[in-house]
Amino acid sequence: MNVLSAFHLADGPMTLSQLAKGAGMDRSAAQRMVHTLRTLGYIRRDESGNGFLPGIRILDHTLDTLRLDPLVRRATPVLQELRKSVRERIDLSLFDDLRMLYAVRLQTKRQKFYTTLVGHSVPTFCSSGGWAVLSKLSDEQVSGIVNRSDRRPFTPDTLTDAQDIKAQVQKARDDGYAIATNQILSGEIAAAFPVLNTKGDPIAAIHIAGSLAEWTQDEYIQRVVPLGQEAARAISQY
Amino acid sequence: MNVLSAFHLADGPMTLSQLAKGAGMDRSAAQRMVHTLRTLGYIRRDESGNGFLPGIRILDHTLDTLRLDPLVRRATPVLQELRKSVRERIDLSLFDDLRMLYAVRLQTKRQKFYTTLVGHSVPTFCSSGGWAVLSKLSDEQVSGIVNRSDRRPFTPDTLTDAQDIKAQVQKARDDGYAIATNQILSGEIAAAFPVLNTKGDPIAAIHIAGSLAEWTQDEYIQRVVPLGQEAARAISQY
DNA sequence: GCAAGTGTATTGCGCTGCGATACACTTGCA
DNA sequence: TGCAAGTGTATCGCAGCGCAATACACTTGC
Structure with a gap:
C-alpha cells in the first residue's frame, strides 16, 4: 500500500527510486514489491519511456467502493x-x-x-x-x-x-x-x-x-x- | 489485496467469514488483515448493522490511476x-x-x-x-x-x-x-x-x-x- | 570512457502475516 | 430459558514472505 500511495505525489510515471523514496524503503525492496504488484495488475510500465504507473486493476476496487x-x-x-x-x-x-x-x-x-x-x-x-x-x-x-x-x-x-x-x-x-x-x-x-x-x-x-x-x-x-x-x-x- | 478483492463478488456489506472465504484464508487471518486495512482507511464498517465495506481511501488510488x-x-x-x-x-x-x-x-x-x-x-x-x-x-x-x-x-x-x-x-x-x-x-x-x-x-x-x-x-x-x-x-x- | 541514471534477478535473514485459540455479544429456534 | 450459530474482537507463536544487500545489463550525457 505504501508503494501504491507513492503515486499520490507524482505527476507522471514514477521510477523505482522515486517509488522507493515515496514508500520509505530500499530501492530493491521497492523493485520486488513493484514486481508482484505488476503481476497482479496494480502497477504497469509506462508504455513510452521509463517509469511505472498505477494499473487499471485498481479501478475494480473503485467500482466496489462506489457501488457498495x-x-x-x-x-x-x-x-x-x-x-x-x-x-x-x-x-x-x-x-x-x-x-x-x-x-x-x-x-x-x-x-x-x-x-x-x-x-x-x-x-x-x-x-x-x-x-x-x-x-x-x-x-x-x-x-x-x-x-x-x-x-x-x-x-x-x-x-x-x-x-x-x-x-x-x-x-x-x-x-x-x-x-x-x-x-x-x-x-x-x-x-x-x-x-x-x-x-x-x-x-x-x-x-x-x-x-x-x-x-x-x-x-x-x-x-x-x-x-x-x-x-x-x-x-x-x- | 485478496481481502479487498473479495468485495468483487459482493452486493452489500461483507462479514468477516465471507471476506475470509473470498480471500481464501482463515477467518482470524482475515480479521487481522481487515484490522490493519481499516486503520489505513481501505476498509470501513457498515454504519447500519453488520459487515464491512471498502473505504474511501481507495478512491485516492483511483484518482492516481486516472490522472496519471x-x-x-x-x-x-x-x-x-x-x-x-x-x-x-x-x-x-x-x-x-x-x-x-x-x-x-x-x-x-x-x-x-x-x-x-x-x-x-x-x-x-x-x-x-x-x-x-x-x-x-x-x-x-x-x-x-x-x-x-x-x-x-x-x-x-x-x-x-x-x-x-x-x-x-x-x-x-x-x-x-x-x-x-x-x-x-x-x-x-x-x-x-x-x-x-x-x-x-x-x-x-x-x-x-x-x-x-x-x-x-x-x-x-x-x-x-x-x-x-x-x-x-x-x-x-x- | 566514466558516472549516474534506468530496470532486473537472486539470495538470505528477520519481521510480519497467518492460523489457532479464546471471548463477548446478538439472533433465532428449540 | 438455554443452546447453537452467527456476528466482531484480542492475543500469541511459528513460518513464510517481504525487505535489504548485492550483482548485472543497459541507456544517457557530460
Missing part, C-alpha cells in the same frame, strides 16, 4: 432527478476530515478541464460542501478542522482567516445551506446542502455549482436552494 | 470537444483482455440508472468498443478472446455465436469503426472507434451511444461516425 457505498446508492437516482430540474453541475462529496472527496459528479455541457475524475477532493475549510458539513458539527469540531487545515488560498477570494470561515459556517447553520463564491475557482458559485446519517452526523454534501457570469448570487439562491434542500433531505437518514 | 494514465490525459479534452458536437453519451473504455473497462464517461441529460460509475466494464465480445478493438487484432487473437469469453447474452439480440461475432469484427475491419445495436442494452445503438498506441496495437475505444428510439441506424452512422473517427485519430498515436 450505501450513500452513493441512495444518492444517485436522487441526484439524477435533481439534475433534470437544475441544469448546473451537481456533485456528491464525502466528508473525510480535512477534505471533501468527490464520489459522484454529473456534468453540464461546458465543463472545465478534467474535473471529470472520481477521487478528486477539495479542502473542507473553503468549499461550499465543507461549510455545509461543518455547519452540522460543534464549535470545537469546526475549530479542530479549521486549525489543522493547510489553508493555502486557491483564488484571491479564498477565505483563509479562521474567523471568516467560522462566520460562513454560522451563516450556514442559520440558513440550512452554504453558499460559496470564488473559493476554489474564480467565477464559480456553489450551493451546498449537508447530508446526515441516522445519528444526525454530517457525512456528505450535495453541491450545485454554477457560473457567476450567468447568475447573480440572489437569483442563484432563489433558483437552486429549494431543489437542493429537498434532494439532501431525501438522501439523509436523520 | 497517459491515454486518459490525452483523451479527456478531445472527448469533451466531441461531446459538444454530438449530444449523445460518450465513453472511453480501456481494452483489458476479455473486457472493456470504462475510464471516462460523459453523460447526457437523460441517463440510465447508475451507469455513472467508473470501473464498470462490459465484455469485449459483444460490445461496440470490443469489436472496434478486435478489428485491429489478428484472427488468432480474436479467436482467443472470443473462445475464452463467458458468452452469456445480455439481451435477446446479444450475439453469442463465434461466427456472428467474427463477422462483426470483419465488418469493423472494413469500415474502420464498429456499430452495435441492442447488445448490452435493448434499444441502444453504439458506434465505437479503436484507439491505437505507437506500435499500432489497440488499447482502447471511444464509444458514442444513443437511443434507437431517436435514430435509425443509417442516420446515426451518418451523423456520428465522421466525428468519432476524427476524435479517435486525435487520441491515437499510431
Whole structure:
C-alpha cells in the first residue's frame, strides 16, 4: 500500500527510486514489491519511456467502493432527478476530515478541464460542501478542522482567516445551506446542502455549482436552494 | 489485496467469514488483515448493522490511476470537444483482455440508472468498443478472446455465436469503426472507434451511444461516425 | 570512457502475516 | 430459558514472505 500511495505525489510515471523514496524503503525492496504488484495488475510500465504507473486493476476496487457505498446508492437516482430540474453541475462529496472527496459528479455541457475524475477532493475549510458539513458539527469540531487545515488560498477570494470561515459556517447553520463564491475557482458559485446519517452526523454534501457570469448570487439562491434542500433531505437518514 | 478483492463478488456489506472465504484464508487471518486495512482507511464498517465495506481511501488510488494514465490525459479534452458536437453519451473504455473497462464517461441529460460509475466494464465480445478493438487484432487473437469469453447474452439480440461475432469484427475491419445495436442494452445503438498506441496495437475505444428510439441506424452512422473517427485519430498515436 | 541514471534477478535473514485459540455479544429456534 | 450459530474482537507463536544487500545489463550525457 505504501508503494501504491507513492503515486499520490507524482505527476507522471514514477521510477523505482522515486517509488522507493515515496514508500520509505530500499530501492530493491521497492523493485520486488513493484514486481508482484505488476503481476497482479496494480502497477504497469509506462508504455513510452521509463517509469511505472498505477494499473487499471485498481479501478475494480473503485467500482466496489462506489457501488457498495450505501450513500452513493441512495444518492444517485436522487441526484439524477435533481439534475433534470437544475441544469448546473451537481456533485456528491464525502466528508473525510480535512477534505471533501468527490464520489459522484454529473456534468453540464461546458465543463472545465478534467474535473471529470472520481477521487478528486477539495479542502473542507473553503468549499461550499465543507461549510455545509461543518455547519452540522460543534464549535470545537469546526475549530479542530479549521486549525489543522493547510489553508493555502486557491483564488484571491479564498477565505483563509479562521474567523471568516467560522462566520460562513454560522451563516450556514442559520440558513440550512452554504453558499460559496470564488473559493476554489474564480467565477464559480456553489450551493451546498449537508447530508446526515441516522445519528444526525454530517457525512456528505450535495453541491450545485454554477457560473457567476450567468447568475447573480440572489437569483442563484432563489433558483437552486429549494431543489437542493429537498434532494439532501431525501438522501439523509436523520 | 485478496481481502479487498473479495468485495468483487459482493452486493452489500461483507462479514468477516465471507471476506475470509473470498480471500481464501482463515477467518482470524482475515480479521487481522481487515484490522490493519481499516486503520489505513481501505476498509470501513457498515454504519447500519453488520459487515464491512471498502473505504474511501481507495478512491485516492483511483484518482492516481486516472490522472496519471497517459491515454486518459490525452483523451479527456478531445472527448469533451466531441461531446459538444454530438449530444449523445460518450465513453472511453480501456481494452483489458476479455473486457472493456470504462475510464471516462460523459453523460447526457437523460441517463440510465447508475451507469455513472467508473470501473464498470462490459465484455469485449459483444460490445461496440470490443469489436472496434478486435478489428485491429489478428484472427488468432480474436479467436482467443472470443473462445475464452463467458458468452452469456445480455439481451435477446446479444450475439453469442463465434461466427456472428467474427463477422462483426470483419465488418469493423472494413469500415474502420464498429456499430452495435441492442447488445448490452435493448434499444441502444453504439458506434465505437479503436484507439491505437505507437506500435499500432489497440488499447482502447471511444464509444458514442444513443437511443434507437431517436435514430435509425443509417442516420446515426451518418451523423456520428465522421466525428468519432476524427476524435479517435486525435487520441491515437499510431 | 566514466558516472549516474534506468530496470532486473537472486539470495538470505528477520519481521510480519497467518492460523489457532479464546471471548463477548446478538439472533433465532428449540 | 438455554443452546447453537452467527456476528466482531484480542492475543500469541511459528513460518513464510517481504525487505535489504548485492550483482548485472543497459541507456544517457557530460
